[in-house]
Amino acid sequence: MPLFPPTDASPSTRTEELRSFLFLAVVMAPVLAVVSVAGYGFAVWVYQMFAGPPGG
Structure with missing residues (x-):
């Protein structure tokens, strides 16, 4: 039994990429x-809000 069964999806094309x-x-x-x-x-x-402004 193959690890990755074949699919009907075609490989990505240059346009899709x-x-x-x-x-x-x-x-x-x-x-x-x-x-x-x-x-x-x-x-x-x-x-x-909790610690106060810097230097303040």
Whole structure:
């Protein structure tokens, strides 16, 4: 019995790979960058609510 049975899906084409790359580069990378910076800013804001502003 084969470990990976054959499927009807064809191997990815160059067009599909290009579309996937463009989606990751143009959409997901900026979204992840904005979300990570916003998350860090939110974490600092919450920390300063409890610990007070720096030097204060």
